[in-house]
Amino acid sequence: MEIQEMFNVILSEIKEIKSSVNNLEKRFDNLEQRVD
Secondary structure: OOHHHHHHHHHHHHHHHHHHHHHHHHHHHHHHHHHO
């Protein structure tokens, strides 16, 4: 694999992780609101 290909794969992985983290943060926000 070329470096550019590897880089693209890593970038897409990072994007997936970011969206997962965003979803988790939203869930925590909802939980905190319920506790209040």
